[in-house]
Amino acid sequence: MMKRIIYLLLIIVMPIYALANDEANILLKKGNDQYAKGQYKEAITTYQKIVNDGHQSALVYYNLGNAYFKNEDVPSALLYYEKAHKLSPGDDDINFNIQFANQKTADKVEAGTEFFITKWWHSFILRFSLTTLAVLTILFIIAGSALLIVYRFTNSVSIKKWSFYSALVILLLGFASMFVASRQDQYFDAHHGAIIFSTSVNVKSAPTPNAKNLFLIHDGTKVEILEDNNGWMKIRLASGNEGWINASDAKEI
Numbered sequence: 001m002m003k004r005i006i007y008l009l010l011i012i013v014m015p016i017y018a019l020a021n022d023e024a025n026i027l028l029k030k031g032n033d034q035y036a037k038g039q040y041k042e043a044i045t046t047y048q049k050i051v052n053d054g055h056q057s058a059l060v061y062y063n064l065g066n067a068y069f070k071n072e073d074v075p076s077a078l079l080y081y082e083k084a085h086k087l088s089p090g091d092d093d094i095n096f097n098i099q100f101a102n103q104k105t106a107d108k109v110e111a112g113t114e115f116f117i118t119k120w121w122h123s124f125i126l127r128f129s130l131t132t133l134a135v136l137t138i139l140f141i142i143a144g145s146a147l148l149i150v151y152r153f154t155n156s157v158s159i160k161k162w163s164f165y166s167a168l169v170i171l172l173l174g175f176a177s178m179f180v181a182s183r184q185d186q187y188f189d190a191h192h193g194a195i196i197f198s199t200s201v202n203v204k205s206a207p208t209p210n211a212k213n214l215f216l217i218h219d220g221t222k223v224e225i226l227e228d229n230n231g232w233m234k235i236r237l238a239s240g241n242e243g244w245i246n247a248s249d250a251k252e253i
Contacts, residue, residue, distance in 0.1 A: 024055050028063075035067055043067040058088035058129065065097065074104045075220045075251075079195045082222065082253040086188055089126035105220035111238040125183045133181040140174030194233070194250040196221045203243035207232030214243040223250065 031046035047064040050057075065080035081098045088094060114122075128136075147167035151160050200218050204211040207229045217223070217237070226242065227234035233250060236242045 024050050024053065024060075028060060031063060031067075035063065035070075038070075040067045040071040044071060056087065058084040058091065058094065061087065062091075062094055062097070065101075069097070069101055074101055075195050075197045077101050078105075078220055078222065079251055079253060082193060082195065086253065088129040088131070089184070090128050102220070102222075106218035107221045109221065109238045112240045122187065125180050125187060128180070130181055130184060133177050133184070137174050137177040137181065140170050140177060144168075144171035144174060192225045193253045194223050194225055194235070195253065196223065196245075196250050198249040201245050201249045203235070203241075203245055205243060207234070207244045211244065215241060217245075222253075225252065 027046055027050050031043045031050070034040075034043035034046060044064065044067045047060055047067060050060050051064065061080045061084035065077045065084060068074075068080060069077035078098065078101050081094060081101060084091070084094045085098060144167045147163045147170065151163040151167060154160055154163065196217055196219050198219060200216055202213040203215050203217060205214055206212075221237070223235035223237060223245075225233055226236055228247065229244075231247050232244050233247045234242065234244050235250070
């Protein structure tokens, strides 16, 4: 359990430092300048270098998605918008651009109805980014610990009471922030998605080339990955339809 919490804290704090590197900041500024001048292919190359160097940032993914969209590469735009969404699921600009780019895809998949409590819970845990939750967790724990120190060393009875109960409330908020971050992490683990990159793909009933064709999907469609099997991927659409595709037809988010 403790190992899991430490791992989670590392995951949620990493985006804070994602752009702390001077070289990444220089490349980000260069990419932004190229984008502003309409040099979308050059901007893609610049943003992609930041990503290839191992930096994970919602801002870089979002800008890269915008550059791909301007370059009329909708599947790549959606791939990077979705990567940005995983790091900052509550960002209105990212969510708007995902919806806007989806209007350019051939498949209009209607999502199945979700139980209202489940829908509310998912909306709640995805409201804030992991970075925000990490900062809140750290600030609440530091503030709560400071109040406990005040409680320990003050001689005033009224200040002791005030600092003790305030510390309890603030520490509870800190653990609540950590809990929401862990639920968000588990949500994305359970909803591992991919974007279709082939022009059209026959979804099959089994992971073999000769299996029955179930339905057809096109580039830009988002699918949920259910299983991998020797170069084949079992996928599910938002509508609930399931089947198998060749793994080379999609790129994982």
